Amino acid sequence: MVGPVAHHFNNMAQQQASVRLGMWLFLVTEVLFFGGAFCAYTVYRIWFPKDFEAGSAALNVGIASVNTFLLLASSLTITLAIRSCYESDRKGLMRNLLLTTVLGTLFLGLKAREYHIDYQEGLVPGVFGYLTPHAKEAYEKERAVNPTLPETPENAFNENLKYALSHSKVYKGKPGEDYEPYRVQLFFMFYYSMTGLHVLHMVVGLGLLVWQMVLTATGFFDYSARYVYIETMSLYWHFVDMVWMFLLPLLYLAGPHTATQAMEQFQMAIGLGGGH
Amino acid sequence: MATATPHSPTGAPVDPPKLDYTPQAIPLPEPTPAEDRTRKHYLNHDTSLLGWIFTVDHKRIGLMYLVGVSLFFVAGAIAVGLVRTNLITPTGAILELDQYNKAFTAHGTIMLFLFLIPVIPGVLGNYLVPLMIGAKDMAFPKLNLASFYVWAFGALFFMYQLLVGGLDTGWTLYPPYSTKYSHTNVLYAGLGIFITGFSSILTGINIIATIHKMRCPGMTWGRLPLFVWAMYATSVIQLLGTPVLAVTVVMTAVEKLFGVGIFDPKLGGDPLLFQHMFWFYSHPAVYIMILPGMGVINEVLTCFSRKNIFGYAAVAWSSVGIAVVGFLVWGHHMFLAGQGYYLAMVFAFLTMLVAVPSAIKVFNWTATLYGGVISYQAPMIFAIGFIVLFTIGGLTGLFLGTMGTDIHLHDTYFVIAHFHYTMVGGMMFAWQAGLHFWWPKMTGRMYSDFWSRLAAIVMLVGFALTFLPQFVVGYMGMPRRYPNYPDEYQLYNVMSTAAAYIQGIGYAMPVFYLTASLFFGKRAGNNPYKATGLEWMVPSPPDAHNFPATPTVYFGPYEYGVPDGLSIVDKMNGHTNGVHTNGAAKQGVTSGS
Numbered sequence: 001m002v003g004p005v006a007h008h009f010n011n012m013a014q015q016q017a018s019v020r021l022g023m024w025l026f027l028v029t030e031v032l033f034f035g036g037a038f039c040a041y042t043v044y045r046i047w048f049p050k051d052f053e054a055g056s057a058a059l060n061v062g063i064a065s066v067n068t069f070l071l072l073a074s075s076l077t078i079t080l081a082i083r084s085c086y087e088s089d090r091k092g093l094m095r096n097l098l099l100t101t102v103l104g105t106l107f108l109g110l111k112a113r114e115y116h117i118d119y120q121e122g123l124v125p126g127v128f129g130y131l132t133p134h135a136k137e138a139y140e141k142e143r144a145v146n147p148t149l150p151e152t153p154e155n156a157f158n159e160n161l162k163y164a165l166s167h168s169k170v171y172k173g174k175p176g177e178d179y180e181p182y183r184v185q186l187f188f189m190f191y192y193s194m195t196g197l198h199v200l201h202m203v204v205g206l207g208l209l210v211w212q213m214v215l216t217a218t219g220f221f222d223y224s225a226r227y228v229y230i231e232t233m234s235l236y237w238h239f240v241d242m243v244w245m246f247l248l249p250l251l252y253l254a255g256p257h258t259a260t261q262a263m264e265q266f267q268m269a270i271g272l273g274g275g276h
Numbered sequence: 277m278a279t280a281t282p283h284s285p286t287g288a289p290v291d292p293p294k295l296d297y298t299p300q301a302i303p304l305p306e307p308t309p310a311e312d313r314t315r316k317h318y319l320n321h322d323t324s325l326l327g328w329i330f331t332v333d334h335k336r337i338g339l340m341y342l343v344g345v346s347l348f349f350v351a352g353a354i355a356v357g358l359v360r361t362n363l364i365t366p367t368g369a370i371l372e373l374d375q376y377n378k379a380f381t382a383h384g385t386i387m388l389f390l391f392l393i394p395v396i397p398g399v400l401g402n403y404l405v406p407l408m409i410g411a412k413d414m415a416f417p418k419l420n421l422a423s424f425y426v427w428a429f430g431a432l433f434f435m436y437q438l439l440v441g442g443l444d445t446g447w448t449l450y451p452p453y454s455t456k457y458s459h460t461n462v463l464y465a466g467l468g469i470f471i472t473g474f475s476s477i478l479t480g481i482n483i484i485a486t487i488h489k490m491r492c493p494g495m496t497w498g499r500l501p502l503f504v505w506a507m508y509a510t511s512v513i514q515l516l517g518t519p520v521l522a523v524t525v526v527m528t529a530v531e532k533l534f535g536v537g538i539f540d541p542k543l544g545g546d547p548l549l550f551q552h553m554f555w556f557y558s559h560p561a562v563y564i565m566i567l568p569g570m571g572v573i574n575e576v577l578t579c580f581s582r583k584n585i586f587g588y589a590a591v592a593w594s595s596v597g598i599a600v601v602g603f604l605v606w607g608h609h610m611f612l613a614g615q616g617y618y619l620a621m622v623f624a625f626l627t628m629l630v631a632v633p634s635a636i637k638v639f640n641w642t643a644t645l646y647g648g649v650i651s652y653q654a655p656m657i658f659a660i661g662f663i664v665l666f667t668i669g670g671l672t673g674l675f676l677g678t679m680g681t682d683i684h685l686h687d688t689y690f691v692i693a694h695f696h697y698t699m700v701g702g703m704m705f706a707w708q709a710g711l712h713f714w715w716p717k718m719t720g721r722m723y724s725d726f727w728s729r730l731a732a733i734v735m736l737v738g739f740a741l742t743f744l745p746q747f748v749v750g751y752m753g754m755p756r757r758y759p760n761y762p763d764e765y766q767l768y769n770v771m772s773t774a775a776a777y778i779q780g781i782g783y784a785m786p787v788f789y790l791t792a793s794l795f796f797g798k799r800a801g802n803n804p805y806k807a808t809g810l811e812w813m814v815p816s817p818p819d820a821h822n823f824p825a826t827p828t829v830y831f832g833p834y835e836y837g838v839p840d841g842l843s844i845v846d847k848m849n850g851h852t853n854g855v856h857t858n859g860a861a862k863q864g865v866t867s868g869s
Contacts, residue, residue, distance in 0.1 A: 008413035008490075010826060018415040018489040025481040025515060033519035036553055040527065040538065043549055051544075126534035183544040189536040193526065 004226065016228040023232035027239050030201075034243055037197065041190045041250060048186070054179035055187030056255030057171035058123060058164050062265030063114040064252040067107050071241045074103035078234045085227035093230070094216050100237070101209045104202060111199055113269055122160030125185035131156040135163040157185055170256050191251050198247060201240045208233050306802050307815055317720070317817040332417035333820060337424050338403030339718070344428060345395045352386035353780065355379050360773040366766055368759045376759040377444035378460070384447030385465060389472050390431050392703055393561065396568030397479050397514070398427070400710050401507045403718065405483055407811035407818065408501045410492025410827045415485035423478035430471030437464035446757060448554065451539040451547050455531050462532060466525045473518045473525075476564075480514030483507050492810075494829035501809055501833040502591055506571025509595035513560045513567070513602065521557035524550065548614055555606035563602040565699055566666075567595055569706025570637055573659050576709050577641055578834040579807040580656035581648025585834050587640045594633035601630040611682050620679055627677030634670050638663060653805075654728035658709035661736045665701025669694055672747065687757075690750030693743045701739055708735070708786070715790060716804045720816040721797030727789040735782035741775030808835055 009015040045052050077099040084092030118124070122132040131139075131153065139159050143149045153159045158181035165171055165179075173179055212233060215226075307315055318335045328336060358379040362371045371379060402420065406413055414420045437443055443465045445453040454462045487500070487508050527538050528550065537543020539550045578585050585591060607615055607623030615623075641663055650656070672694040675681045685691065716722050745768035750756075754765050761769065803812040810827060811818070 006417075007821075008411065008415075008417060014489055018485050021488055022416055022419075022481055022485045025484055026477075029477050029481070029515050029519045032516055033523050036520040036523035036556075037527070040549060040553065043546070044544070048544065126536040128534065180544075185536055186538065186544050189530065189534070189538060193530055197526075 019228050019232055020235075023235050027235060030239060034194075034197070034246075037190070037194050038246065038250070041194065044186050044190070045250075045254070048180075048183045050173070051179045051183035052187045053255040054161075054165060054171065054173055055184040055191070056252060057168055057173075057257070058121075058161060058184075059191065059252050059255075060114050060117055060265050060269060061252045061257045062262040062267075063110050063117075063269050064248060065262050066266055067110050068244065068248055070103050070107045070110070071244050074100045074107070075238055075241050077103065078237050082227065082231050082234055085230045090216065094213065097209055097213045097216065101206060101213070104206050104209065108199065108202055108206075110269070111195070117269060121164050122156060123164065123188060125157045125188045129156045129160075132160050132163070135159040138163045138166070155182065157188075158182060170258050170261050194247055194251065198240065198243050201243070205233075205237050205240050208236070309799070312720075312799055312815075315815065316819070317815065318820045319719075319817050321820050330421070332413070332421050334402045334406050334414045334417065334420060335718070335818065335822075337420055338399050338401075340424055341394060341398035341402060341427075344424075344431070345391050345398060348386050348390035348431065349395075349783075352383050352391055353783065355383035355386065357776070357780065359383060360776045362759060363761075363769045364766075364773050366761050366763050371759070373759055374444060377446075377757075378442035380757060381443045381446055382438055385434060385443065385468075388447055388561070388565075389469055390434060392565040392699060393476055394427060394472070394479075395707055396572065396703075396710065397476075397483065397507065397510060397564075398424070400503075400572065400714065401479070401483055401510075401568060404714065404811060405486055405504055405507055406490065407814070407822055408504050408809055409487065409490060409495050410810050410823060410829065411486060411490035412821050412823065412826075414482050415490055416482050419478055420482050423475045423482065426478065427472050427475035430468045430473075430475060433464050433468035433471065437461040437468065440464075448558070449525075449528065450554075451528065451531070451550050454528055455539060458532075463529055466529050470522050470525050473522050476514045477518050480511035480518075483511040484515070492826050492829060495810075498588070499829055499832050500592075502574035502585060502588070502595075503568075503571035505592040506567045506574070506595045509599040510564050510567045510571075512596075512599050513564050516603065517557040517560040517564070520553055521561075524553040524557070527553075548610065551610050551613055552606070555609045556603070559606040559609065560599075560602045562695075562699070563598050565703050566706075567598060569662065569703040569710075570595065572706045572710035572713070573641065573662055575807070575809065576655045576659040576713050577644050578836060579713070579805050580653060580659070581645050581650045582836045583644055583648040583834070584832070584836060585640065586643035586646075587636075588832070588834075590636055591640050594636040597633035597636075598630065601626065601633065605630050605677075608677050608682070611679055612686050624677055624679045628674065631670060631674060631677075634666075638667055638670070652729070653725065654723075654732050655709045655713040657729060657732035657736070658705045658712065661732065661739075662702055662705040662709065665697050665705060665739065669697025669699075669701055672697065685750065687755055688750035689746040689754045689756055692756050693746035693750055696743050696746075701743070705735070705739075708732070711786070711790075713805070714811075715793070716800030717811055717816045717818070719794055719797075720800050721793045722800050722804060723786075723793035723797055724789045727785060731782055731785035731789070734785065735779060738775050738777075738779030738782050742772050742779055745769075745771045745775075809833060 005012050005015055009018070077096045081093055081096035081100065084090075084096055120132070122130060122135060124130070135156070136159070139149075139153050143151075158175075161181050161184055162175045165173065165175070175181055212230060318333055328340070331337065356379075358371060359376065362368050362376055362379070368376060402414070405411075441460060443460045443462065445458055445460070445462060445465075449462065449465070449469075452458075487504060491500075530536065531538050531540065531545075537545040539545045539547045541547065574585055574591060605623060605627045607619060608627045611620050611624075652660075672690070676685055676691060676694060712723070712728055749765050749768040749772075752765065754761050754768075800816045802815050804816075805812070808831075810829070813827070814823060
């Protein structure tokens with residue numbers, strides 16, 4: 001390691017300015033990357049408003065709410081980490097980086113649980129879909145009334161969704177009248193791809209956090225020279241948070257939800273009773 | 277952004293070190309022949325293999341790109357050789373129908389993603405931007421190396437996809453060709469596009485940060501060489517456009533892998549959305565391809581006409597104008613694809629608008645030539661070829677941007693000819709001009725004057741004869757991408773194919789005389805063309821760290837004065853432009869501030 005100023009820079013000010021500019025430019029490309037997905041989402045949101053509301057009603061807004069608080073808290077802790085670095089407070093830096101990592105990991109854990117619940121409810125469009133036992137039962141009942149229906153449903157996702165929404169305490173829409181299940185598949189496609197891309201960015205962010213923690217722990221850090229790296233990393237972390245701040249209303253809050261429902265959903269997700 | 281004060285470990289603010297404004301000796305003294313033979317420079321200071329593989333020197337990375345893109349140019353050329361040969365007879369001479377589809381798709385994808393987009397930013401941009409602005413390296417040298425390897429990694433997917441059976445969707449990857457009805461390797465090609473796109477973004481970030489933060493004292497925005505302005509505008513497009521293509525490719529892959537219908541009307545989706553998002557990148561992408569070429573032309577024209585550029589600010593801002601307006605015209609690719617009528621009218625209008633900055637450039641180049649002391653060395657022949665061919669390509673673009681005529685010409689060979697006039701006649705010629713212009717700087721050797729001029733003329737003739745008949749046959753109605761055609765089109769197709777072979781010979785020639793120049797060429801010296809840029813003030817090939825000390829700039833980039841001389845040197849000796857110059861240079865407007 002050849003000192004904090006790299007060989008091709010004249011001085012520290014130039015190096016820090018370049019690093020900051022580089023991260024801002026990278027964030028510009030990220031905005032455009034998510035922007036493309038948001039744009040496609042918006043097109044279909046405008047075309048199929050009711051179907052997207054139905055899809056949103058089937059999501060687990062309880063976990064999403066808790067996750068929002070976790071991410072906001074992690075934004076605070078990473079900002080405190082910059083402060084610690086700025087003040088050459090090594091212990092504080094370590095603590096705040098660790099807190100941020102823990103909050104981020106908790107977010108990912110809950111997100112994984114949420115995907116798991118979605119999968120259990122069979123809310124998976126496309127080739128990986130399957131018919132849940134509940135939905136199968138409901139379909140058999142429907143078929144007893146209307147024998148012209150085929151023996152197995154044309155699309156498993158549609159039946160699963162109908163079952164899930166018919167048991168929602170908040171959403172009262174009827175399939176065929178208020179929403180078309182096959183269009184809700186589009187909503188779920190966006191739900192999985194956009195949250196999936198967000199999760200991918202979180203994983204990268206956590207990797208950076210761990211890396212900076214290792215550098216701090218091994219004493220590699222010269223605070224005055226390197227706080228700019230903590231700062232740029234926090235820019236990235238804030239950006240990932242911002243994406244979530246857009247995902248939350250677009251995906252989760254598009255349909256009807258209540259606070260009680262959210263509370264119940266979250267309690268059920270972490271195994272604290274409730275539910276049907 | 278740059279104003280945060282650095283702090284010492286104790287928290288007390290520290291004054292940033294003062295920049296050194298001491299005038300440097302420019303140009304550096306010419307090495308004697310004996311010194312030149314033993315001199316250590318960027319090529320021979322570390323000749324180990326690892327020294328190349330892990331190099332962070334922007335000049336070495338530029339050379340690595342040069343090798344890479346040249347190989348892919350050959351691959352793309354072989355593919356089009358098959359296509360053109362097949363088109364000799366109306367029923368297809370050599371290829372099966374699906375082979376034909378794969379051949380033209382291979383030509384398109386390789387030439388666009390692996391040659392045209394990386395060629396000038398990767399090779400000349402990397403090599404020259406730090407040299408031209410007086411920096412030791414790019415702002416992020418490791419990122420620069422990473423972007424080369426990311427590009428090479430993405431290119432591997434393209435190669436793999438070709439080896440396991442190819443792709444038959446055309447380079448545009450429109451669904452449902454690429455989703456429902458494709459049985460070829462769309463996913464590998466998509467990965468290739470995604471990854472090479474990432475490389476393109478990283479290069480863009482690096483170049484913008486370098487231009488903003490690494491300019492040497494005195495190198496104001498008004499004194500930047502216009503090539504640097506062009507690279508800046510290009511990088512902006514790379515930054516803003518490429519991520520959108522990436523997310524489009526992701527959605528296509530999701531549709532194909534998981535069987536959902538983002539672009540499938542049966543499942544509620546819309547294929548037109550793909551076209552919108554694809555062209556939101558891919559139309560600006562043609563400016564990624566042409567803008568660096570325009571930048572090269574500025575440098576070559578001023579040097580070989582011994583004149584300042586006419587209208588520096590207009591040329592610089594027209595690059596930015598192209599980058600901005602270029603983002604607002606993508607809809608002209610979808611006039612016939614079910615886009616709204618009024619929307620199409622807006623796009624047609626904006627398409628006319630984007631022709632304006634291009635026209636500004638062409639007029640300024642012509643005005644630069646006027647009254648200049650012109651010499652026709654190879655780079656200049658290429659540059660003149662560029663202006664003529666690009667003008668034809670640009671003007672025929674207006675036919676296609678006008679809705680009424682586009683209905684007739686849409687998806688015909690007229691489009692192919694237009695596109696190749698701008699991309700090959702434009703970009704390929706600019707690339708050759710740039711390669712020949714800076715070859716002595718890169719290698720320290722002069723190439724054969726005779727063979728290089730001959731190659732330029734062969735390429736020019738071959739090119740014009742290949743694509744002029746395509747305008748005619750396209751106007752007559754021959755659609756693009758069809759392997760078969762009515763008998764009456766055969767004459768034009770045979771002409772086109774024959775001339776394509778001539779072009780092929782032309783492109784092969786530099787391989788020989790440029791390689792030969794490495795061994796037999798005479799030493800170039802610091803500044804063989806008596807050009808004015810900072811890159812010509814250092815020995816050829818440059819030292820590993822470019823400049824012995826950070827240079828200081830006092831003049832605009834094109835202060836050409838006496839023929840075969842440097843007014844900048846005279847200025848250093850206390851003379852003004854008026855004393856030592858001839859009539860031609862007096863007409864030039866002094867650039868810079």
